[in-house]
Amino acid sequence: MQKTKYWSKVPIETIYGNLQGLKSSQIKQLQRLYQQRLPGDRPTTPEFAQRLAAISTEINQPVCTYVNRRGQVIRVGVGTPRQTQIPPLELPRYGAERLSGIRCIATQLKSEPPSEAALTAMALQRLDVLAVLNITGSGFQRRGGGATGYVKETYLAHLVPSSEETETDTQQTRTSPLASWNVSQPLSLDVLSNQDFLDLVEGLEAEFQREYVATQVDSDRDRVLIVGVQTDTLTPQAFQDTLDELARLVDTAGGEVLQTFRQKRSRPHPQTAVGEGKVQEIALTAQTLGANLIVFDRDLSPAQVRNLETQIGIRVVDRTEVILDIFAQRARTRAGKLQVELAQLEYMLPRLTGRGQAMSRLGGGIGTRGPGETKLETERRAIARRIARLQEEVNQLQAHRSRLRQQRQHREVPSVAIVGYTNAGKSTLLNALTNAEVYTADQLFATLDPTTRRLVVPDVGGKPQAIVLTDTVGFIHELPASLMDAFRATLEEVTEADALLHVVDLSHPAWQSQIRSVMSILSEMPITPGPMLIALNKVDRVDSDTLAVAQEEFPQAVYISASDRLGLETLRQRLGQLVRYAVAPS
Template sequence: MASVSGNVQGLKNSQIKQLQQLYQERLTSDGVVSLKLAHNLGKLSKAMHRPLCCYLDRRGQVVEVAVGTPEQTQLSPEALPRRSTERLSGIRCIAVQSHAPDQAALVAMLRQRLDALVVLVPAADGAADPIEVAYLAHVVPDIEQPWAVSSPLSLDDLTVEDFNDLLHEWESELRESGFSSDQFQYVQADHDRVLLVGLMTDDLSSHQFQDGLEELTRLVESARGEVVGTVVQKRSQPHPQTVIGQGKVSEVGLQAQTLGANLIVFDRDLTATQIRNLEQTLGERVVDRTAVILDIFAQRAQSQAGKLQVELAQLEYLLPRLRGRGQSLSRLGGGIGTRGPGETKLETERRTIQRRIDQLQQEVNQLQAHRARLRQQREQQEIPVVALVGYTNAGKSTLLNTLTQAEVYTADQLFATLDPTTRRLTLTQTDPEAGTQERHDILLTDTVGFIHHLPPALIDAFRATLEEVTQATALLHVVDLSHPAWQSHIESVEEVLQSLPAMSGPILLVFNKIDQVNSEQLATAQQTYPDAVFISATQRLGLETLRQRLQLDQPTAVA
């Protein structure tokens, strides 16, 4: 017998069988809905205390029965018939829920190109008829509000409508207007089409908020996504359930369908409950800023050590977000009201992830020990180690390549390089009195770039890599002077450094990309940071000054 989809957790076997029997229902080809089907859906929904959806084709045959609202039970692209973009899908949804169709349900109708959405609202307990009122919604050729919803209808009024005539009229309107429902279809792209959502709260200035959105755009592009639009809202604090207000959630859903977005990215961290609520309403995947950063790290990791640390960071991010993922993963215990069949999927997943985290933690500890031995060998050789640190995309790898002829991968991307690289640099110092030259070797280590609000899971997982920073003889803090937010980048890097174990070595501030700034901006930075070095790694400007400051046998050289 055909299966029932949606949230069937907790339903009795007899109730599931009753739902399966709905597949035997058959409507006439010209009927919107039959009284029998409407009454059966109403009675079952009231008995189960859950919304129900029944999907039918144009022959009146039931093709899907699901427990949930229209936005929660959307059909997959494979389940929808392939039809011309000037025509509708040939599938209509009969839904029973406690209220008239809201924007989330209407957006779900749009993205599936449903012939129609019929919403039946149950009557109060004790009423003779299980359905109190009905609504009929359909797609219209209006990009601003591409749907129409009828006024409240009785079942008698609804069942006498000729559905074939209605369909002919609706599709004629779409065809004559040149309106293509293709823009509301599922996006079948080889990359993510991303709609950004930004929330400006009271603790953010307009400048900080805009910088954050621009950085999020770069992050998405670095993760190989395409930003197709941005929706912003200003409110004092995030909504605890949906981050943004309900009206703005509906706007995001409509924008996603209009622009063909298949991924929604928020500019802040989300809880599992918030993600679940948003995905149920929007019908699209929802991720937060940290998830994007972790995805970039997963793409960039090349070495075994890098992949190990990325996996650990991903699991530590995932573990606290297992909660709130829905009723099917809720905990069942041994107390009153919580007795059940034993361990649920949530507990199974949590134990599996925790075991893997423990294993990865042990491997990271081994990696730390291995790198500690390497550092000890370098210390025995008395070779100073200088670590390159800085905001992501500041030009650290390019500087390493220019100074040491290394071949580290570089690109105009955030987190282009992830795995640390160490190269030897020979410095020459001239003694003017003796007329001799002395050669000194140092080791330059390129480290992972920092970013504003670097996820704690990454800091913890990459502690073995970040120890290269804490154990270095000195640090070169590389700053991209051409970036409009270079001052806040300095502050962000300093915050990350302060969160690490104390460092004994000096820090030299190096402003990069001076060839891309005007003289006024350069003068401002030189006046604010008179002890810094100003260079262009690509144009090889100021490198000789930098080499002179790296003469580490002079204690005051790096400050």
């Protein structure tokens, strides 16, 4: 894009596209197109079309003009519709239920129908129509030099609602994988200029609106497209497990997954994570399906978010933001809320610069909620002060829980922390063992706040021994660092416990990978946790082959079903052995 200024009463206008090699006089001709006014009920006029043809022939490049429904030229570009298209965020009206209110009149230096790229650009911008003018030179010179040209034939293209795909003698339906459009047969310029443009677009918009309403079953849920990038470090199965887990996260956060995109790359694209073609495919799918959120399977830089939102036209968030949003919804106690807010602010602070549209979108869906929410428009310094205050409160919470642990130690009550991957059944097990009433659900991160309950287990010779069990927040693959830091008061329940009970969902297809993720997080803790007992949960849902693999890999594990109360007596006995070993003098 290049801005050209000249000193006259003509307004300074921007000409988009490739201006390299153009003379000042040619740029002025392009700028004067902004002064033209077209009728609101016709695609173009013969005079305007011939003027475009003359300029395009002189500069020997295609020219695109974008006109609103009032007939005002709002954008002039040198290049094809793909090269000069308007970014979605700059369109005055944008959404699956309507057209943008803008038509594109484009010249073409060869005699053929509009290309797939031009039609895709029309669909991405949801243009009212795309009028393509095929031009040819006239063979004589204009006064002052330079070849002129004339319009040889024209084509008129527009989007088609899925319920109205037709084919007649005067137009044909051409369909891409994600959009349908009608392209007319070659028309003379006079016929094109006399098309009833306004009646056409009003009828199309009415049908698009009906289709959109029919698909919006639950407007309270975000309509989400998931995007995954498979690098060389991930096996196909691990990549699929990551996408499946992200879909569960989106569902838990309250979103509806409409479609999942995959791209294999040696490394993520530095500007958009995925390639340019995939970005276009995502953008076209988003406006076709009426999506309002894109979720990536990896952390995105502020520049990547900004570039993606500009090109796609809707909000873009990453996996960490989805997890933070779930935590914001789940937090119930004051401690949980302040830790969530701290995690959100610590994640957002370095991302304030360049978030663009995202800066003013809090409170509008996944990735935007938070208890005690602080608007991101607040200056960085104010947010940093808020973070400092929250960290001080977390430190106080940390000290309070430390005192409680010391009291238990003085009473010589051994402690066991229940750890495991999210949704492994930890809270259900605590309820089954202690008759607690901790909230449980088949959701990720149903538990945020630690809950401690007393349990009697057999000691030496079958004598009763009192211990305390603490239910902790679930782990997840690549747990965001901001959460690890903010929830240090909660995670200290793990590091300070005498022993750990690692609960595993044996029915999950990726149960072995989940065990590795939990063990990796535990190994990164500043204090080495105590001895551990593995409890393979949900055995009532697994087949004999899975049991055989588990028994071979984890021969010392205990097999239970917390929901059906299977194996709990064996678990109590093993817990008694575990704490006896953990507290024995070294």
